[in-house]
Amino acid sequence: MDKKQITAVTELDRSHYLTKVYAGGHFIYADEPADVGGTDEGMNPGALLLASLGSCTAITIRMYADRKEMPLEGIKIHLAIVNEEEMSPATKITRKIEFSGDLSAEELTRLMQIADKCPIHKILSNPIQIETTTV
Template sequence: MSDANDKLDQAIGRETGEGRFQVVISSGGVQFFADEPTSAGGLGSGPNPYQLLGSALAACTTMTLRLYADQKGWPVEDIRTAVGHRREQGGKPTDLFIRHITFSGDLTEEQRARLLEIADRCPVHRTLTASARVETKADELAPTCDGEDAHMADMEALISVGRRSFDFTD
C-alpha cells in the first residue's frame, strides 16, 4: 500500500504484523521487507538493518565508480561491490564494514588503484566515516530531506570538487 508521504528521498518502515521483526520498507518507489534471521526470532524474509546499511554502501560505491569510470572513458565493463558487517569488541569504532570491489574490463593497475581510491569518496562512505547526525521526532512521517536527487547531486559534486581537491583529471 502506497503512502502519500512516500518520496524518493525518504524511507518509511512499517510493521507488517507478521512475525516479531518483519517490516515493510517503502523507498524509492518500491517496497521490500526488512527482517531478522530465524535464528534471532525473525522470519528471515529480508535483509537485517546492518545488511541494508551495507547495501547502501555497496550501491553508492558501485554508482560512484561507474560515474567516475564513464567520465574518464575507461573500459570498465562491470563493477561489483560486496559489503559485509561485523561488530568488533573493544576499541572504537565497534562496527566494521568490509568492502570487496571487483572490476572487469581492460584496466591498467594504475586505473584499478585509482578506482579503489575513488571508492573511499562515495557519499555513503563519507557519511559512515564522518559524524552523521540523526534527529528523532515523534508522530511525523515526512522527514526534511535535501530533495529527490540528493544522492546523485552528492556524487556529481564529488566529481566536480574532486577535480580540484582530489585531482580526478590525472
C-alpha cells in the same frame, strides 16, 4: 537550486520483525533470521546498511568510469561488519572491490580513490547525529 532530502518510511505491524520499507516509490522488506524470531523474508538491517554502501560505491565507480570512457566491464564489492554484539566505537566495515575489464594500473588506482567519494561512504565516515521525535 533546491536539493531534495533522501527519505524513507518503514512500517512494522504485529508481524514480528518483517518490516516494510518504502523509498522513492520503491518497496522492499527488512527482516531478521528465523533463529531470532523473524521470518527471514528480507535482509537484516545490517545487511541493508552494507548493501547501501556497496551499491553506492559501485554506482559511483561506474559513473566515473563511463564518463572517462574506461574499459570497466564489471564491479563486485564484498562487504562485512561485525555482529551487533561486537560493535564498538572502533567498529570497521571491510570493503573489497573486484574490477573486471582491461584496466591499467593507473585506472585501477583512480577507481579505488573514486570508491571513497560515494555519498554513503562520506556519510558513514563522518559523525552522524540522529534526531528522533514522535509524530
